[in-house]
Amino acid sequence: MDPKTYKFDTLSLHAGYQPSKNAGSRQVPIYQTTSYMFDDVDHAAALFNLERGGHIYSRMSNPTVQVLEERVCALEGGTAALATASGMSAIFLTIMTLCNAGDHMVVSSQLYGGTVNLFRLTLPKFGIKTTFVKPRDTEGFKKAIQPNTKGIFGELVGNPGNELMNMPEVSKIAKEAGIPLIIDSTYQTPYLCRPFEHGADLVVHSLTKWMSGNGSSMAGILVEGGTFDWMQNDKFPSMTEPYEGYHGLSFAEEFGPTAFTMMARAEGMRDMGPCLAPQNAWNILHGIETLSLRMEKHCSNALKMVEYLSNHESVAWVSHASAPGHPDKELAEKILPKGTGSMIAFGIKGGKEAGAAFINNVKLASHLANVGDARTLVIHPASATHSQMDEATLKFAGLSHDMIRLSVGLEDFEDIVNDFEDGFRAAKKPRLVANK
Amino acid sequence: MKFKVRGIDTFASTGGRPFDKNKPLIVFVHGSGLSHMVWVLQTRYFAFRGYSVLAVDLPGHGLSSGESLKTIEEMGNWIGDVIEAVGCKQASLVGHSQGCLVTMECVQQHPEKIKTLTLMGGASAIPMNPELLSLAEESNPKAVDLMMDFAHGPAGHFGGHPVPGLYHLNVGSMLVQNKEIKDTLGVDFRACDNYKSGPETAKKLNLPTISILGAQDRMCRLKDGKKLAEMIKGSEVHIIENCGHMMLLEEADQTLEILKKFILEKDPINPQ
Numbered sequence: 262m263d264p265k266t267y268k269f270d271t272l273s274l275h276a277g278y279q280p281s282k283n284a285g286s287r288q289v290p291i292y293q294t295t296s297y298m299f300d301d302v303d304h305a306a307a308l309f310n311l312e313r314g315g316h317i318y319s320r321m322s323n324p325t326v327q328v329l330e331e332r333v334c335a336l337e338g339g340t341a342a343l344a345t346a347s348g349m350s351a352i353f354l355t356i357m358t359l360c361n362a363g364d365h366m367v368v369s370s371q372l373y374g375g376t377v378n379l380f381r382l383t384l385p386k387f388g389i390k391t392t393f394v395k396p397r398d399t400e401g402f403k404k405a406i407q408p409n410t411k412g413i414f415g416e417l418v419g420n421p422g423n424e425l426m427n428m429p430e431v432s433k434i435a436k437e438a439g440i441p442l443i444i445d446s447t448y449q450t451p452y453l454c455r456p457f458e459h460g461a462d463l464v465v466h467s468l469t470k471w472m473s474g475n476g477s478s479m480a481g482i483l484v485e486g487g488t489f490d491w492m493q494n495d496k497f498p499s500m501t502e503p504y505e506g507y508h509g510l511s512f513a514e515e516f517g518p519t520a521f522t523m524m525a526r527a528e529g530m531r532d533m534g535p536c537l538a539p540q541n542a543w544n545i546l547h548g549i550e551t552l553s554l555r556m557e558k559h560c561s562n563a564l565k566m567v568e569y570l571s572n573h574e575s576v577a578w579v580s581h582a583s584a585p586g587h588p589d590k591e592l593a594e595k596i597l598p599k600g601t602g603s604m605i606a607f608g609i610k611g612g613k614e615a616g617a618a619f620i621n622n623v624k625l626a627s628h629l630a631n632v633g634d635a636r637t638l639v640i641h642p643a644s645a646t647h648s649q650m651d652e653a654t655l656k657f658a659g660l661s662h663d664m665i666r667l668s669v670g671l672e673d674f675e676d677i678v679n680d681f682e683d684g685f686r687a688a689k690k691p692r693l694v695a696n697k
Numbered sequence: 698m699k700f701k702v703r704g705i706d707t708f709a710s711t712g713g714r715p716f717d718k719n720k721p722l723i724v725f726v727h728g729s730g731l732s733h734m735v736w737v738l739q740t741r742y743f744a745f746r747g748y749s750v751l752a753v754d755l756p757g758h759g760l761s762s763g764e765s766l767k768t769i770e771e772m773g774n775w776i777g778d779v780i781e782a783v784g785c786k787q788a789s790l791v792g793h794s795q796g797c798l799v800t801m802e803c804v805q806q807h808p809e810k811i812k813t814l815t816l817m818g819g820a821s822a823i824p825m826n827p828e829l830l831s832l833a834e835e836s837n838p839k840a841v842d843l844m845m846d847f848a849h850g851p852a853g854h855f856g857g858h859p860v861p862g863l864y865h866l867n868v869g870s871m872l873v874q875n876k877e878i879k880d881t882l883g884v885d886f887r888a889c890d891n892y893k894s895g896p897e898t899a900k901k902l903n904l905p906t907i908s909i910l911g912a913q914d915r916m917c918r919l920k921d922g923k924k925l926a927e928m929i930k931g932s933e934v935h936i937i938e939n940c941g942h943m944m945l946l947e948e949a950d951q952t953l954e955i956l957k958k959f960i961l962e963k964d965p966i967n968p969q
Binding site (some may be wrong): 326508509519 | 859
């Protein structure tokens with residue numbers, strides 16, 4: 262006897278949506294509205310006081326966005342989710358729900374540059390401090406924990422250097438300390454890895470990337486695993502003690518495995534309001550319908566690119582967890598059995614100048630500040646996505662001036678290679694063609 | 698709130714309002730392996746409308762200490778003690794699934810304490826599938842997956858939780874896995890399987906009763922729910938279409954509306 266609950270591909274197409282409650286519309290409708298009619302005064306009061314479910318105002322929730330939230334939640338194996346205007350707002354909302362002024366976070370050093378800036382420069386303005394730890398320094402995460410530490414945050418595969426954080430081991434450290442492990446799983450999507458199965462407590466995504474795949478819309482999401490016990494210690498009073506904003510409600514007591522998301526919505530969306538537009542939610546839902554198919558092709562193209570780059574005379578080094586000799590290959594095989602993703606970092610011989618020439622001379626690969634598009638993308642992180650870091654921070658984050666970040670798309674592999682050959686040819690004569 | 702029942706720490710949600718023994722009391726009793734959290738879309742409403750509510754965690758469940766009670770009869774008796782422990786003389790009872798058997802037993806053992814009875818997704822007997830029972834008693838997580846499958850109707854399997862962002866099946870699964878499966882779900886399933894006196898108890902009930910049933914319930918089938926209602930003198934029956942066993946979440950609004958109408962009429966805040 263086996264459960265007949267729906268599996269991954271079916272959930273990608275159907276989770277969170279019932280046509281019978283939406284005029285039989287097979288496609289998810291776009292509820293382009295700011296607000297929702299109340300039945301009467303009693304109904305309004307019940308909605309405002311979290312006595313019953315439903316929609317009040319699209320800053321807090323929207324029926325189209327709700328489908329996206331449930332769909333990602335189902336795919337991740339979570340209990341609850343909250344979609345936001347971008348991946349960065351999902352991270353900000355998570356930290357602001359978790360921490361108060363005077364609190365501290367332990368954070369992996371290899372992150373998207375914007376996330377580094379958030380922890381390094383912006384959160385201290387709110388009294389939240391961070392200790393950065395190199396992703397492979399598992400013991401370092403333990404050593405960095407202080408009495409006021411409220412969580413550990415990291416990208417499973419660090420941007421842009423592709424170093425892996427040992428999520429199962431770091432999870433044990435977090436559990437021992439009674440704090441949640443938060444994983445940014447944008448690079449993996451739930452198709453490649455479901456972090457809750459490896460000990461994560463909260464997951465964030467930039468849905469703008471592979472989940473959407475079409476490069477059309479910004480979106481982010483927070484997903485809760487439902488496993489973290491907020492009442493195990495006195496570290497999270499805003500979750501466990503009566504909350505004045507809802508007549509003394511204790512989120513942990515009332516909502517248990519969905520408490521964090523309920524609080525993030527009730528307080529964070531109410532007060533900060535980084536809500537997702539329904540049109541964008543709809544665009545992302547379209548992408549998710551083909552997530553499995555796209556991720557398989559992303560990964561197979563990436564494997565071929567790793568082989569091609571590893572044997573290229575103009576390439577100094579290649580970093581991808583599938584590459585021979587990659588220090589995290591064994592860990593990747595364990596927690597990313599379906600594939601190690603389509604992000605590749607490589608060093609170009611000739612350093613920064615050669616890198617600029619390469620990027621200026623590829624035509625098929627798009628030079629832009631995004632990853633996870635269906636199209637192949639390239640960028641030189643030290644002069645773009647991570648350019649606001651000083652030299653020391655760049656070094657600590659594992660970045661070098663010869664590094665090119667490649668997001669492998671779904672084009673025919675031969676076409677990508679032909680394009681790269683043009684780039685490499687130009688890189689050999691950087692001074693002649695750098696500004697072409 | 699935490700309080701002592703038979704000397705053991707017991708937790709009950711009061712729906713976000715301080716408990717007041719002078720207000721009419723409604724006690725909510727959860728199903729197998731679950732906890733007070735399944736009632737959040739019913740309890741808060743009544744708590745903010747002049748009632749005192751207690752969504753109890755049975756011993757060993759949710760936030761309550763102690764060991765799980767082994768029989769439906771013991772659980773029913775324990776609910777009677779809960780009412781006394783909080784200083785009340787009477788209460789309306791609302792049970793879901795196994796909670797229906799427990800609340801019926803409570804009425805049988807403490808008839809003077811119970812004003813009204815609401816049975817959601819109930820039947821006079823809940824015999825367990827032997828394989829499911831074994832899996833639960835072995836703490837095999839597959840028992841929880843099977844339970845979530847059976848407990849939700851076809852629509853519930855797609856999602857569509859009344860609270861934006863929540864996903865039915867995984868919320869239920871986490872509630873059960875909050876404790877060791879064999880110590881809660883395993884014990885509860887065995888208690889349900891062993892309980893044979895449901896029909897006899899139902900026929901003796903003589904108080905305002907309502908049955909709320911899911912048309913596509915696969916845990917306690919609609920025909921069994923109807924049969925139970927027929928056994929109870931004067932019982933009202935409401936059937937929620939396109940809904941499985943978890944009507945209190947799958948169709949929380951409809952469930953609340955039916956419950957509201959019944960409680961406000963049969964156990965009003967200011968009786969005339």
